[in-house]
Amino acid sequence: MHAVKRQMILGVTGILMMLVSSVCFGAGIPDKVTINSIQKYYAPVSFNHAAHINKLKDCGLCHHHTTGAQVADPNCARCHKNSGAQAVVSCKGCHTAEPFTPEALKQQRDQQPPIYHRDKPGLKAAYHISCLGCHEKMQGPTGCQDCHKRTDGGDAIFKSGKYAPKAPAKPKAAHH
């Protein structure tokens, strides 16, 4: 009677531990992310997060140290060598959508001491520099429309598609 009860307690504890650990370590990571916080000329990006996790393994390549990875860039390591996981890991959590408003610039200028993250790219740039940089090295998609198709507004501003110029086909060379 005592032997069975001991086995049951061990078994339930083991299952509980697995459940807890899976919740702690895996359940918050999305498989797909819809990137649409800034969209004007292009449709939202349907980002396959799971595929990137499987391919790259190292979360720090995109998330710096915020998911607990060790930071590689020596400029960052100066301060963040021992920084661990953070509560905020999404890109838009730290990279602002509009980095050049007068308020944003003032905030950057007024920070005391004025030495932290002075060259932090905005959100759109963070996406592109990070994604495109890696895609160029790893033969991923690099065309604009490979990741997000242009909207009608996008076609309009690019004078493309149905907004294409009706002018002569070959460009008129700018005379010198």
Next chain:
Amino acid sequence: MIERRDFLKGCLACGVTAATVSVASGKAMAAGSFEGYPDAMGVLVDLTRCVGCRSCEAACNAEQKLPEPDLAFDDMSVFKEKRRTTEKAYTVVNKYQVATEETLFRKIQCNHCTEPACLSSCFVNAYTKTKEGAVIYNASVCVGCRNCMIACPFNIPAYSYSSPLNPLVKKCIFCYDTRLKDGKPPACVDICPQQVMTFGRRADLVKLGHDRIQANPAKYVDKLYGEKAVGGTSWMYLSSVDFDKVGFDGHIQNEPIISNVKDFLGFVPMVLSIWPALFTGVHLLATKNKDGHHDHEEGDHQ
């Protein structure tokens, strides 16, 4: 007779030499140099980030309500030749094959110099350097002499030669009317996906540019182009290769263009003051005849 003529020639030679030497040896230091308005904005252009998507050209065309381009802005065949700004395009991007596997793109637009050559050369004061940093143009006074096009060391201003009744200079105005006046970044900076351009106060961007070089010395040539060129420009550049290889003038002078003409312009009031007495004196010396009278005292010749 010969002696007198030699004497006069000597006077003349001395006078001109004295005037010239005094001009040539004096430096234009009295005026000092203009370091720029303290809150003037600028843009740091990082050529290593540009991928040649031409979104900036598209955004500029929309923002400034420019005419329809010859080709769509996603047409990459334009990179086959080197373009410059025109009456229809305030900014263009050119492609440079700097090594077998390396291309760099360069965005060209008005650099909004601290002491602009266009402004210095304009005889109707059509240009203004605003305190926000933009160099803007007043179309209502422009006569169309195009001296600004001659003077601009970057060959930026274009002229709408095709207009019979109202041809004007066309160039980037830093989106002053629609954005910069309110402290907002220009349209090209806003749309750029790679943040090739960083917007901020020029003084801060100089520091930022050097910081970026220091943080990544292998990536950049150790020079912030425009920090000093022609007295300093508001739009400055970082590059991974020598600037000569991506279409910049590597031999551009550090002094503002106006300093080239300051000595001559300083000479003007000297001539206006000295020549009257000098030549009247010459006249008196030259025309005193044996009787002690001057030419004109004898009555006029027919």
Next chain:
Amino acid sequence: MKQFLTRNPGTQVIDSLRKDNDKGRPWTLMEKIFLGLTPQQYVSQAMGNPLNWIFAVIFLIGFPVLIGRYIFGLSWAVGDPYDNAWGLFLAFGLFGMVPLSSSGFQLGSAVEVFGRHDFEPIERLGILNGILGYFFAVVFLMVDLGQPWRLPYPMVVSWGPEAVLFLVAWHVATYLSVQAAETSTAFFEWMGWPAGKTFIKKMALGLAVAGIILSTLHQGALGALSTYAPGKVHPLWYSASFQWLYFFVSSLPGGLCMVIVVSTIALKTMGWRCDDIYKNSLSKLQIALAKGASMGLITYLTIRLIGIAHDNKWAYLATGWGAWWMVEIGFGVILSLVLLTAGIRNNSVTLVRMGAWTTIIGVVLNRLNVYMFTFNWQQGHVHIPPIREIIITVTVYSLYIVTYRAILYRWPILFKWKTRYSDYAVLEPKPVAIAEAEAASSK
């Protein structure tokens, strides 16, 4: 005209205020314009001159193109030269013609300031050469400016005084007034307005000194304009320190030699219009001008070489552009010096006249090189103006020649006006014959 006068000897070409050797009634303005010929005679002699046929063709083609520039816009005439914003209209029409028109202040000051009254026979020609050159330089400017109707703007609408062009604009405007005043003496004589002539003559010294001041500055300023673009002009044609001196000094022989050239053309093609004083003194005066011109040229050569030494540009002489520099200096300066000095030494007016031609070609070539041919030399190609630009330039220059000729035909420039005006009386007393006739008719 020459042929007409040969076939009709005894024709009295108007050279005084009144008919019949200044004893009859005053000529009317129309008669003065037709030089005393009937309109039919005048037109027929004009048609007989082959040069007029050439001008007719030029104007037939050129005037529509000139008008087209205004109707269709500048780009119809000059294209869209963004990098080479200044073309033939300015490089030739303004920068080229202005130094050759410096004869106004040079001859004016030779006579009035330096007291060299022996130059009087060609003084008026020098002054006319001056004002016509500047006037047509302004015409070229009106063709070139994007909005020529705004020409007065730097005077009265908006000032940009730190610009060299501001100085040029004000000076050319002021100087044209000075020259108009100096030219007006011939005009007033021709019109029969002696009061005007007297008024101007009182200011002669002041006008001459003003002419020297203004000319020094704007001849130099035309050179200073190129210092706005130090990287764009070829180093052999550019000196950061001396550019304005290059232009000022070279304008002196340019103007003097232009007078030699024009006075020779006048002598050869309009001999009927030149009086004996002119014809007899011309060779001597041309040699005297050549003395001044050769001093100017040797000075110019020296300062061009100093400029190259100053910035250590000798290496450029070994390039293609260096060879072209040697052509300009060799032909325009050194050959000119040889011809002029040989002419002076041997008292050969023929050599002097040849040297005058090479000098003025050299000066114009220099301006074309600075502002057009070597401009943007680093781009690797020479800007060649489109055909319409060339046509318009030829047309306006032909208009200049035709105007020049028309004035030389009529005004007392190459000859002395036979009517003598005293300073204080309006006119000589009426001829006895007329006074008696009037007295008789009023009775």
